Amino acid sequence: MKLIDLNRDGGIGANCHYIQLGDLKLVLDCGLHPKKTGRAAAPDFSPLRGVALDLVIITHCHLDHIGSLPILLREQPRVPVIMTQPSHMLIERMLHNSASVMERQRAEDNIPDYPLFSHDEIDRCAGRFTPLPYGHAKNFHGAHDDIEIIFHQAGHVAGAAGVEIHHKHRKLFFTGDVLFGAQRTCPAAKFPIDRFDTLVTETTRCTTERPAGKDRAHEVARLVSVINDTIQRGGSMLIPTFALGRMQEILSIVNDARKFGRLADCPIYVSGLGLDLCDYYDEMTRRTKQVNFTRQTLKDLKVRHLPRKLDPGSLPEASALYIVSSGMVVERTPSYTIAAGLAGNARNTLGFVGYCDPDTPGGRILAAKTGETFLFDELNLKTKLKAHVERFELSGHADRDELVDFATQCQPRAIVLTHGDPPARAWMGQTLAGKLPQTKILDPVPLQLYQV
Ligand SMILES: [Zn+2]
Ligand SMILES: [Zn+2]
Structure with missing residues (x-):
């Protein structure tokens, strides 16, 4: 070859x-x-x-x-x-x-x-x-x-x-x-x-190296408990995801938790392409049987669309869960704007569930220390990183x-x-x-x- x-x-x-x-x-x-x-x-x-x-x-x-x-x-x-x-x-x-x-x-x-x-x-x-x-x-x-x-x-x-x-x-x-x-x-x-x-x-x-004891089931349970802790202290949580795959996976995990009464009540926001791809997942589930996600998940969770014009200073609502793209929090995406809006308050959580290139804003947030000044340069916004930053081994x-x-x-x-x-x-x-x-x-x- x-x-x-x-x-x-x-x-x-x-x-x-x-x-x-x-x-x-x-x-x-x-x-x-x-x-x-x-x-x-x-x-x-x-x-x-x-x-x-x-x-x-x-x-x-x-x-x-x-x-x-x-x-x-x-x-x-x-x-x-x-x-x-x-x-x-x-x-x-x-x-x-x-x-x-x-x-x-x-x-x-x-x-x-x-x-x-x-x-x-x-x-x-x-x-x-x-x-x-x-x-x-x-x-x-x-x-x-x-x-x-x-x-x-x-x-x-x-x-x-x-x-x-x-x-x-x-x-x-x-x-x-x-x-x-x-x-x-x-x-x-x-x-x-x-x-x-x-x-x-x-x-x-x-x-x-996957840390001992952090298998998938453990990480799913930990994700749900971090969401609950955040909502209970009056904060919001951002889960940046790729629109294709990760978003539908996280929505399914969250929906399972809610069905079994394990998820705190909170509004859930989802961004455009990922929501659209949920329809494709629904169709693939019915036609190929190689996928498992239906539109009903969105109905059960009563997911809301993000407003078209997002401003980090006036996010839709406190105590909300944002499952939005991009997964690496790159500039000019909903996850970037929401991260900028949530980063400065210790009540909030930024929770990562997938790979982030070290040179992307997501990678830099993961590498930063609490209290460090973080520059969201595209928004011209400097903020002290006070939000909880969590990484879940759900790659x-x-x-x-x-x-x-x-x-x-x-x-x-x-x-x-x-x-x-x-x-x-x-x-x-x-x-x-x-x-x-x-x-x-x-x-x-x-x-x-x-x-x-
Ligand atoms: Zn891939
Ligand atoms: Zn790839």
Whole structure:
């Protein structure tokens, strides 16, 4: 296999791999960097100049995996794009939302590159999106070579897939983003128990050791008790979430707690895209049976829409629960404005339930000390950080020990590290080198060609 990591900045950003198997040329995922702006947020497609791709594979619909797809497809007018059924239901909605956000940013932030693609372009690409059910083997043919592709349930988020590829007598496996434990809204990963020649593994949480006793059930109970404590002392709580997946998961957890009388009475606010995606989850639940979330959850919780114009000085109400995007509290999102409004009061809580890049406002809040002055620079607001800051181990990504166990079980000849910050990749590389001394472990330099 020839491989080029097209994610120009490394780390977790614009995830995108070019793969060549015999004469078949593939791209796996085509993301947009969550922190960068303009064309620099897209992968570097220069190695694809003059290359006619045979296939694009999408592992799941988070923007760091699909956000640059229309740009790639503009240069590749015939290539088909395969994904799981739930991803096929979500992908257009996610891309249209991204185009709308970029249109707004072009006007508000004067980013002339934006939007990187238009709504029309998404509509034109959509005919090439093809669903492939989990567990079904599908063949693709080049002039000389054949490959077989099978998607496996990857947990993480609705529609997420690990990708198994057979080429000649070789077997490859790409984990994509994976969670081995079950969530309320989506089943656990079901990866094959098999030997693979090459494994490409995510490394998102490889700097984090799950503290003893903090299993999922414990963390769910702790989240509910922190919400109750906050409401009872007259404060409000912000739970920043990705609109896709985390938000529906947290709403389900909160709804379970309320059904069993364990949640204090409080109004619950939810932001736009996440609310809209709840409808998609409802449809996926009914049509694919691979997801578990219905609209009834919103009715049961009587969720309210955030007002369109949010101001940190006049949030809708005290003693409220805000389950809003973005998960990393990036500027110009509801979670950023609400964090700015809540941070200065010790009655309030900022509760994190997923990964935050250290360079995002969410990452900086997590690293800050109580009483430290925190600058919400986009709002020109300085505030002493007095709110409780809590981190719950409810990530949509696998624990590092689980990733090591899976890699060890695969007994691969080569492992390629991806989707992790440099220290996470370093930990995984060292640990795997100790467990699998015969295996070649590669942390690819972006844009370099490797023969794996
Ligand atoms: Zn993801
Ligand atoms: Zn990702």
